[in-house]
Amino acid sequence: MKKHFETEAIHTEFYNENNAINNPLYLTSSFYFNTIKSADDAFSFKTNDYVYTRGNNPTIRELEKTVSILEKGEDSVAFSSGMGAISGVLMSLLEHGDSILAHTNIYGSSHSFIKEILPKYGIDVTFGDLKNISNIKNKKYKVVFFETPTNPSLELIDIEKVSEYFSNSTIVVDNTFSSPYLQNPLDYGADIVLHSATKYLSGHGDVLGGTVTSKDKDYINKLKFGTLCEYGSVISPFNAWLILRGLKTLHLRMERHCLNAEKIVEFLSQRKEVEKIYYPGFEGENADVLKKQMRGSGGILSFEISGEIDRSIKFVNSLKLLKISVSLGDTETLIQIPSMMTHRSFLNEDLEKFGFKNKTIRISAGLENYEDIIFDLERGFKNIEQ
Template structure:
């Protein structure tokens, strides 16, 4: 029985995307840890190759475990289909290459994850694709920046690491008038808190490594879209040919992670809001960036397009870079690490770690500073998290 149109999101996190019972009536789906599938006859081969059959050929093209993960992500984001990738950046780069050709232009938000910034700013221009990075919170600036060659608008919301909130619906309304595709990185919010396709976006991408996994033991990515022909193009012309295939074991781990996504996101958000409120009142902290704070610039837009504010906060301390270094070096419970979305609380200096590719002299232009600290707030007791940062600030 297909449950996808019947139940709400917490139920779909556990049951969505699955039709019928698992093999041998197992409660959990098996891992189809195989590279190759066999055929009964050459006639069966022809049916599969012509998409007249749902059978499998080779895991780089499809696999039952991968298919279940892709189906579930499509259900959660309310798309028609999705494509799993070996990493978040495999998803991001494949989507961009699939939508752009030499002579085209992509407009990206000025604040992006460091590797995404490098792809848009430095890699795509080597293939004849022009790029502009602008402040997409300014819709008037966006309208004035679009050229006849603009084919894609790409952004994260909330953005990494300063949590800027971009009006998805507003951007999409501008884009649709000019037949421009909109791609949204939904990693920070997850489909539990935000569904960009319902607000007009064409493609949603995730680093599944983060909250979808939730346990720091998987690297993966996924892209979800509204049109089935595009999903097929992305899978067979780009994922398969570039070779960024997810392993069946990683897909199985992500399916396991999705079961608890709702519970985890609610707790991440609860802890993040309490920590943000604490930091906002601390005399040694000068700026706190968290969409759940009424003082945050994008708070009202976040309330209108999100069902929760997420588990990431950023802040700056008095004393600049040296003071920030003392804070991240001074924590004991938190772990100094890249990545986010794990059960453990992770702390980092983006300009020295995840966003190292940004030129230092232009950090302010991109909404960053050398001393900005990012915390992925984990699931520990909030009293322990606050005590840890309090000791480090002291």
């Protein structure tokens, strides 16, 4: 019988010489050989012996193999951060003269990397709305890149539809917002799925990391030994170990993140001050795509309060439990105003194009008791009326 998600995430035992229950942590830069012959065999890939942690390390490998199973791929590579993974994948796939289509609304640094850095290498960059793909007539992009749900407007992009429409492109999906517990893009035709493991995969806000998974083992091998090793954005074995530890509770955490987000949405929907709520499936929004490709709406939501941005600022400033912070997927509930924080490099008209406003507030629901989160939000509403 095929093991369930949580069993796979907990029983990750690929390399363990001493029967340790938990994953051993190999904090070493290099590995030694007993003879030059065994070094020669390792360097010529006749054996799989470990050589140097920038190329391979048992703890990092454990993480890569676990993520491959959870994302239903054949193999994975871990990077030092989500941006390490994104830049590594795009630089490995694209060369001078190639073209990339990215969804208009993607994470700020991914947007900057694609818009500012790729053109320096002669790569043609287009941003488009992948929710309305029939408006995009050119199908000849080498790479199509997007996130779903989007940030912070929580719109869903139909992975299967995009993969079928751009059937000659390499489809790359950033699955950070859902985690593999809620969504597996490779099941819907994506070629590559990546994560900022800094978020839900690690889950405790104490580490930076990134992962890339594909069904194509040869591509992953090339990404590791033809890009990562040379660029050097390697994850520390300690960070890989922390992420492996986080993965063991991913299923429990995601259930609670989702429950807390749903309870917050329910509370906000009853407040007269709230003009708009962004949450997958809320009031039937994107219900068909949600049902098709996700197993829950996730732990992130956004909303707008009536009036100008000053009221949103006053609201956020008066909270005591919720922390004003970027990032997401931590145990703590985090709140931010994207136009002033994560999306501050964009103009107001860009934000409108992305589907939200300068006063939109984003919440990453943590793992606290939701009654305490709601109590804090009530404090915010009381404060803006004073």
